[in-house]
Amino acid sequence: MGYQKIDRYDQKKIDAVAFHYKDILTQLGENPSREGLEKTPERVAKALQYLTHGYDLKPEEILKSAMFEEDYSQMVVVKDIEVFSMCEHHMLPFFGKAHVAYIPNGHIVGLSKIPRVIDAFARRLQVQERLTNEIRDCIQQTLNPKGVAVVIECKHLCMAMRGVQKQNSVTTTSAFTGEFMTNDKTRAEFLRLITASLD
Numbered sequence: 001m002g003y004q005k006i007d008r009y010d011q012k013k014i015d016a017v018a019f020h021y022k023d024i025l026t027q028l029g030e031n032p033s034r035e036g037l038e039k040t041p042e043r044v045a046k047a048l049q050y051l052t053h054g055y056d057l058k059p060e061e062i063l064k065s066a067m068f069e070e071d072y073s074q075m076v077v078v079k080d081i082e083v084f085s086m087c088e089h090h091m092l093p094f095f096g097k098a099h100v101a102y103i104p105n106g107h108i109v110g111l112s113k114i115p116r117v118i119d120a121f122a123r124r125l126q127v128q129e130r131l132t133n134e135i136r137d138c139i140q141q142t143l144n145p146k147g148v149a150v151v152i153e154c155k156h157l158c159m160a161m162r163g164v165q166k167q168n169s170v171t172t173t174s175a176f177t178g179e180f181m182t183n184d185k186t187r188a189e190f191l192r193l194i195t196a197s198l199d
């Protein structure tokens with residue numbers, strides 16, 4: 001399918017990034033020719049291409065590919081969706097969970113497309129706030145529901161492994177449209193549902 005990740009790597013890009021990584025290893029005091037590191041520049045280049053493959057995806061097309069007319073007007077919540085992204089400041093991972101809800105307005109969307117949209121934006125260099133807003137805006141503009149809610153909770157390795165070195169802090173961001181903005185009860189219901197446990 002056209003919108004999905006191509007499963008081939010762009011060898012030209014891999015070669016270019018690997019070339020620079022070899023130099024970076026030297027600058028770090030390593031010997032890029034030793035056995036364990038010989039293939040590392042190429043591995044890193046491939047990993048980075050994977051971790052930023054969201055630039056090749058079209059999140060609106062992902063949603064449009066599975067929109068169905070349906071007379072269902074209650075809130076739809078998909079919660080506890082794993083998120084892996086990279087902070088644009090340090091290029092270190094941040095990861096955690098996303099919770100997304102929408103209130104249909106004539107159309108529903110294939111459930112798997114919500115995590116796919118999250119990945120399309122998360123697999124780029126990001127800040128958590130922009131990631132949250134981009135997911136909200138994409139769903140609102142493409143599906144045109146009566147409201148969208150997005151909550152993301154993440155740990156940032158740039159705050160844990162280095163810098164301020166806080167191992168347990170979690171950052172929560174949220175973004176709302178429509179009824180989630182205007183109706184306190186709707187927003188409270190969403191927040192109750194995402195904190196409720198199945199068992």
Ligand SMILES: Nc1nc2c(ncn2[C@@H]2O[C@H](COP(=O)(O)OP(=O)(O)OP(=O)(O)O)[C@@H](O)[C@H]2O)c(=O)[nH]1
Nearest residue numbers: 087088089094126127128129156158159162163164
């Ligand atoms: N708002 C926001 N900040 C982020 C995110 N990811 C990383 N950061 C922050 O980006 C900031 C960059 O600040 P700088 O002072 O330029 O970078 P730095 O000297 O490495 O800062 P420290 O991390 O405090 O050592 C840091 O405060 C990070 O914690 C994010 O998703 N959202």
Ligand SMILES: [Zn+2]
Nearest residue numbers: 087089090158
């Ligand atoms: Zn960072």
